[in-house]
Amino acid sequence: MNDDLISPGHRTCAGCGSILAARHMLKATGRDVIICESTGCLEVTSTQYPLTSWKVPWIHVLFENAVSVAVGVKAALWAQGNEHTQVIAFGGDGGIVDIGFGAVSGALERNDDIMIITYDNEAYANTGIQRSGATPFGASTGTSPHGKVSIGKKVWKKNVPMIAVAHGAGYVASASIAYPKDLQDKIKKAMSIKGTRYIHIHTPCPVGWGFDSSKTIEIARLAVQTGMWILFEIEDGKFKKMFRPTELMPVENYLRMQKRFEHLKEEEIKIIQDHINQTWKELDNLEKSGVNLRTIL
Ligand SMILES: Cc1ncc(C[n+]2csc(CCOP(=O)(O)OP(=O)(O)O)c2C)c(N)n1
Known part of the structure; x- marks a missing residue:
């Protein structure tokens, strides 16, 4: 196991899931790495001038072009x-x-030899929790507030891992801070592959999601146990589920622990549950079929 390459003393909120993603990422990469990080919570809280928590070369990049700088x-x-x-x-x-x-999209299409890692706290957290393309259906945020005529976000989470595969990416994976060994194994595997590799890490945010800061790992684990976040790997276009409980837990267990979902009624929870059941089943079928997603997407 490598040294801890994120030093303590950073200014993330208590219970921040995103800093754990950074810590686990660096445990997998070791020191021979250059991180190009876009503006956001983690950048702001881990590098307050003149200090830094990063013990590896690290560049702050504008919000919109971390990938362009990484390619350069x-x-x-x-x-x-x-x-x-x-x-x-x-x-x-x-x-x-x-x-x-x-x-x-540009890097993926050119197959530039970099790794792209998203830490997904499902909102624009740094600016006060606005909805992003990764915010889940039904979540209340500053720009998707629930109320008399709104249930919160009205559309499903954008599926960037699949979009990456549709560009022909050779290695794509999802991961969670609650499963650090799986997360680190995926980053290590990605390091052994050339071309653009994409990894998407689920990182609960106590402030944005509305739960006690002691519950971050519990929430992250529940997301996986309920199928709200699915751990998988897509290598050379072949889909493989990495976590298969004998039975999924009801998604209500996950939703009820968070303020952002507290307004959801039974029928809305059922819509989410049905969506999970359907996705879970179809991904099983996809895996069994052995279809190469790189050829059909
Ligand atoms: C072009 C541009 N637009 C808006 C901002 C303001 N801004 C800074 S960080 C941020 C949100 C970052 O969200 P995300 O990438 O999800 O990271 P998080 O803060 O959640 O960790 C925004 C909107 C900016 N810095 N630059």
Whole structure:
């Protein structure tokens, strides 16, 4: 196991899931890595001038172009004859899934040799919890508030891992801070592969989601146990589920622990439960079929 390459003393909120994603990521990569991180909670709280929590080379990039900078850094290393240093574009769901997505798509399409990692706290947390493309259906946020005529966010979460596969990415995976070994194994595997690799990590946010800061790991684990967040790997276009409980727990257990879902009525919870059941079944069928998603998406 590598040293801890995120030092304590950073200013993330108590119970922040995103800093754990960074910590586990670096445990997997070791020191031979350059991180290009977009503006967001984690950037602000881990690098308050003149201090930094990052014990590896780290660049703060504008909100929208962490991936473009990572591609440039990789090209500069290549010009120096350095083929060993891993370059990672690291950003929140706002940075990667939404505003920076053009650059993500460009890198994927060119198959640039970088890793892209999203830490997904399912909102624009740094600016006060606005809805992002990764915010789940039914969640109340500053820009998808629930009320008399609204249940919160009205559409489903954007599926960037599948969009990455549709670009032909050779390695795509989802991960969770509640399953650190699985998370680190996936990053290690991604490091052994050339081309654009995409990993999406689920990172609960006590402030934005409305739960006690002692419950971060419990919530992250429940997301996986209920099927609200599915752990998988797509290698060379082949889908594989990485966590298969004999039975999924009811999603209500997960939703009821968070203020952002507290307004949901039984029928809305049922819509979410049905959606999970359907997705779970179809992903099983996909895995059994052995279909190569790179050829059909
Ligand atoms: C072009 C641009 N628009 C808006 C902002 C304001 N802004 C800074 S961080 C942020 C939200 C970041 O959200 P996300 O990427 O999800 O990371 P998180 O804060 O949740 O960790 C926004 C909107 C900005 N810095 N630049």
